[in-house]
Amino acid sequence: MSAGVAVVGAAESDLGVTDRSILGLQTQAVTRALADAGLTLADVDGIATTGVSRFSATQLADYFGITPRWTESTFAGGSAYEMFVARAAQAIEAGQCEVVVISFASNQRSARSRKMSGVHEPWIPEAQFEEPYDVLYPVSYYAMAARAYLDRYGKTHEQLAEIAVSAREWALLNPAAFRYGKGSIAAEDVLSAPVVSTPLTTADCCLVTDGGGAVVLTSLERARDLRRPPVRVLGYGERSTNTSFTAVEDLTVPAALGSAGDAYARAGITAADVDVVEVYDSFTITAALSLEGLSLCAPGEALDLIADGRTRPGGELPLNTNGGGLSYCHPGQYGVLLLVEAVRQLRGECGPRQVEGAEVAVAHGTGGILSSHATVVLGVDR
Amino acid sequence: MNESVRPGTGWSPAEVPPADEVTAAFWQATGEHRLTVQRCSACASVQHPPRAVCTGCSSMEHLAQVDATGEATVDVATTVHRAPRPDVVVPYTVARVRLAEGPLVLTRLEPPDPEGSGYAAGTRVVVHFHVLSDGRALPYFRPAPTEEY
Ligand SMILES: [Zn+2]
Secondary structure (H helix, E strand, O other), rough: OOOOOEEEEEOOOEOOOOOOOHHHHHHHHHHHHHHHOOOOHHOOOEEEEOOOOOOOOHHHHHOOOOOOEEEHHHHHOOHHHHHHHHEEEEEEEHHOOOOOOEEEEEOOOOOOOOOOOOOOOOOOOHHOHHHHHHOOHHHHHHEEEHHHHHHOOOOHHHHHHHHHHHHHHOOOOOOOOOOOOOOOOHHHHHOOOOEOOOOEEEHHOOOOOOEEEEEEEEEEHHHHOOOOOOOEEEEEEEEEEOOOOOOOOOOOOOOHHHHHHHHHHHHHHHHHHEEEEEEOOOOOHHHHHHHHOOOOOOOOHHHHHOOHHHHOOOOOOOOOOOOHHHHHHHOOOHHHHHHHHHHHOOOOOOHOOOOOOOOOEEEEEEEEOEEEEEEEEEEEEO | OOOOOOOOOOOOOOOOOOOEEEEEEEHHHHHOOOEEEEOOOOOOOEEEOOOOOOOOOOOOEEEEEEEEEOEEEEEEEEEEEOOOOOHHHHHEEEEEEEOOOOOOEEEEEEEOOOOOOOOOOOEEEEEEEEEOOOOOOEEEEEEEOOOOO
């Protein structure tokens, strides 16, 4: 019987508009997560992070004055943090390290560092064959996926907008959310917002905020001696599909089917066992495709699944219970905050937005232009 | 199919990086207003963009650029309403089109389709070329002439 690995600490940095540095926000997230676990920097011997610098994990180790036995900085955008959980679990089970901190922080809103055209790397094929057409990166890819999905299944933008409407309802229950106190929205508000790349409007697109988060992992054995109830890592899986706009033949087939299939198999569960769902909602379509990828519905039925408020507070499929990237926080690589919320739900700490009796949660990250996909299944220790 | 930008479109493409040893033949052909795809003579795979290896059979020795018909159908299109850089005029339409030879290609469609619903999947389009200042030309697509005229 595998000894297992658990999440023992979870925290956010300051969120929103912080006027703080990346390392300042990283430090908040890491020290708060360690405090949550009852640990200190001296306990940490594994670091996984990106977005700090070219040598991200080493940079953070230097900054914290530690010499880790294990680091990880796979760059996979918003899905990296779910991948880090998999790598960390393997490293802990293999005995390479004992206490891993997975963290991310960005000050992109304060620093105004986000660009509509993405990052220019002139040596990659996309620079010669895609960028000259001024395609918006990443928005236009998701816009194409939305157009293809709605056309293929005969659905409407109004139906898709429920992803944003539902996220706002959850954000209204979360004082940390950027849109907390900003009131409900309706599908027509999403449709009538300024168009970015058809059919998507600004209200289909995630926030651009500062923010960060961290989770702490260790062996289940050690976790049981720490101050918080352990949240077990039950399964994980990933797929990496494309960097170009043209590599994926059919934009309506979610690659998450593969990553979630692997994660469920490893966890020994099916979609029916999932109590709470935290998926990357960089755009409304991202979340819709993820629901299908997680096999929570049949292909083409995601917009039926979310209809009638089923994913809103009190609904049968609690989705993005912190308000998501659409209404809570989106610091550029939101994946770590999916994990933070999933852990908190399984520990029953979510107050008015708590999903009663949540025992199994899924965090599913998506990076790039539906480029990388990673699923983590978490569960209470029983 | 050899004009530069048509009056009224206001299209000034983003800078196109120089070709490298793998893409040189593609760009050289555009200077003659020929659209090409990379074909493997060992396994008959056709791919785009050009690569140093055939993804069908792993050969590095049997790849060459061959002329495409220039005919394609729209896979999916989106119309951009927010300019990613100061000197680009919105709205404009970008799309994945499937060449008659098989590969999907990212491109621009002219004229633009502000509502984003005019270039339905399957719409037939043909290649045109926007001349660049360095002698190369950037392929883009326009609706195919209708046959009843
Ligand atoms: Zn071949």
